[in-house]
Amino acid sequence: MAVPKRKTSKSKTASRKAQNTKKPIARASSCSQCGAPAMPHHVCTSCGYYNGRQVLSVSSEE
Numbered sequence: 001m002a003v004p005k006r007k008t009s010k011s012k013t014a015s016r017k018a019q020n021t022k023k024p025i026a027r028a029s030s031c032s033q034c035g036a037p038a039m040p041h042h043v044c045t046s047c048g049y050y051n052g053r054q055v056l057s058v059s060s061e062e
């Protein structure tokens, strides 16, 4: 069985585990209807519009 020749240093371990941090969600686009930040290619959660038409009925909007 293969055995590691050297103990992995703390620096090497830490720099590897730095890749596992949770990155913030990119909010690059905003809703064209209400201007709220929205995920691209997703229905707007604040007004329920997608691609210029209402596809969801949001209870807060009346």
Ligand SMILES: [Zn+2]
Pocket (backbone or CB within 6 Å): 031, 032, 033, 034, 035, 036, 044, 045, 046, 047, 048, 049
């Ligand atoms: Zn919207």
